[in-house]
Amino acid sequence: MSSMIYDLNGIPVQIEYRRIKNINLYIRPPAGEVLVTAPKGTPSGRIKKFVDSKEEWIRLHQEKMRAQAGKGEAGQPTKGQIEKMKKQVLQYAKKWEPVMGVHASGWTFRWMKTRWGSCTPRTGKIRLNTKLIFCPEECLEYVLVHELCHLIEPSHNQRFQNYMTKFLPDWKIRRKRLRESGV
Structure with a gap:
């Protein structure tokens, strides 16, 4: 499994290539780290375009997660x-x-x-x-x-x-x- 870090306007996005069929986006608790998994062989330009299109969604969910950080992981x-x-x-x-x-x-x-x-x-x-x-x-x-x-x-x-x-x-x-x- 290979990986790289992509800078989305100040947000580090970890990209991992896996044996999967689709590009997936995850926001990890509790700090809101961003992980994108993509099928092996997917052109990096396609992944970056996908990530760029999700910037607003990523920022919104990171804010929510950070607001809940005092409540424990994922609001718990x-x-x-x-x-x-x-x-x-x-x-x-x-x-x-x-x-x-x-x-x-x-x-x-x-x-x-x-x-x-x-x-x-x-x-x-x-x-x-x-x-x-x-x-x-x-x-x-x-x-x-x-x-x-x-x-x-x-x-x-x-x-x-x-x-x-x-x-x-x-x-x-x-x-x-x-x-x-x-x-």
Whole structure:
């Protein structure tokens, strides 16, 4: 496999020749390095023309990637951020479990696409979305109390909402803030 570096108006682009059929463009996290792979034998002029046509796209995606660099690779939280979140959750659990008269049997932290948290009332296990790291801390507390309420009332009925209001009177404001967080 041979390679070369092409200067795209100040952006170094690594070009690698491989046993493939098409020219491919990659922006590598976390720093946004640019890699172009091309079929062996492709004229360098054709590759450079392809890269030049993608300059705006490359710059846009490099900016996005650099903006997310504080969030870890490709927007994912770093291990340090997850550890900080775990400590916060355990502090909130210590505060809320005695007040609510419940106890979670275990906490799991993972990146979820569609939920902020989930609870299995039968086992007492609660899962929290690591995206909460990028939200205001009051939103983390809201989701934690929400999931702990499911240990009392599994559904989202009026009884559940009454518990939320009892334990966290401003829960609707926090929920709105969470939805508006843009995460």
